[in-house]
């Protein structure tokens with residue numbers, strides 16, 4: 019770690035400057051970790067390098083998008099090629115159509131879709147379309163599910179919102195909040211009760227089929243199936259927010275993994291191969307409500323921009339061609355990490371839970387299995403912070419919050435995994451001595 023003449027690292031100097039101009043020194047809350055975040059010089063494959071000369075094996079992976087790791091050559095080549103032809107046209111391109119067709123082929127419940135720029139936009143518009151289509155006002159969401167940072171869904175939203183002690187944001191009109199019903203996840207009784215009373219006022223139920231924004235929380239067996247049945251029975255649209263799980267759990271996302279067909283789906287993160295793009299889509303009869311075909315308005319200057327489309331299209335092409343190699347390989351690496359973490363937890367007698375699925379995993383410093391938001395919140399945050407710092411010192415970067423998820427990519431090598439597993443064991447061994 020290089021220190022400057024001032025005795026400070028360059029990251030610290032930059033963070034002090036950043037704090038004067040950017041709230042909290044960052045452009046998205048979870049990036050602001052204690053004592054200060056490292057600033058990035060460059061990243062490639064599984065490694066991210068700081069301006070202080072440190073290199074880390076990265077399991078944050080920009081919070082999910084980078085399924086091929088940093089600076090994937092194929093993605094960079096596709097973007098370079100597009101750059102020579104222009105960056106933004108404000109008029110349609112052939113690639114947009116091909117890209118949309120490939121999304122629909124990968125996720126067949128998405129019969130029609132629209133491209134937008136961020137996951138936040140995708141869920142906001144999906145909910146508006148659901149309201150337009152059903153003529154109903156209310157929506158249901160679940161504690162700990164994050165669907166972006168707009169008013170409809172920023173209630174008990176997990177992720178940065180829990181980390182910074184504001185599970186429900188200021189600035190959201192009560193009237194808006196009243197139309198958002200928040201239920202505990204993995205609790206089918208709670209859903210049945212609400213639907214019994216208000217079922218015919220509810221336009222949509224939006225859910226992360228696997229929660230990746232409160233650490234990692236998996237659906238209990240049969241939970242999503244029951245959710246599908248209850249919503250169908252009451253004409254409530256089921257929106258799967260697959261912004262993390264899409265192209266992550268399987269090519270066809272959680273809906274393929276669990277074999278459930280939602281009415282609408284939101285996609286983002288991996289969809290853009292590291293560039294900003296997202297999408298919302300679903301059944302044709304629903305999506306026909308979107309302007310100019312229908313009367314639900316939605317628009318965007320940068321929507322479907324050729325750079326992000328080029329990056330996203332090549333990403334999906336690679337996944338589409340190689341899914342039968344890529345997903346089993348990621349799953350195997352995920353299994354390996356999970357097993358190693360569980361062994362360390364048991365060897366060092368730590369009260370901790372390891373949740374994992376496919377290429378996602380997280381450890382909770384909690385005494386009981388973590389199956390919902392309330393149980394996740396019982397985790398020992400101080401212990402997590404200590405674990406995080408110890409890993410960082412060993413050259414491993416995991417997301418800096420207990421309420422985020424670790425991601426594997428195809429760029430993580432066997433050697434990376436070995437080093438990581440040793441670092442995990444080391445961090446957990448020291449924690450047991452302190453704690």
Ligand SMILES: *Cc1c(COP(=O)(O)O)cnc(C)c1O
Pocket residue numbers: 135136137138139141164165166167226230231259260261262286287296
């Ligand atoms: C990241 C995320 C979003 C928000 O996407 P942005 O592109 O950050 O606006 C929405 N839903 C889920 C499940 C996410 O993980």
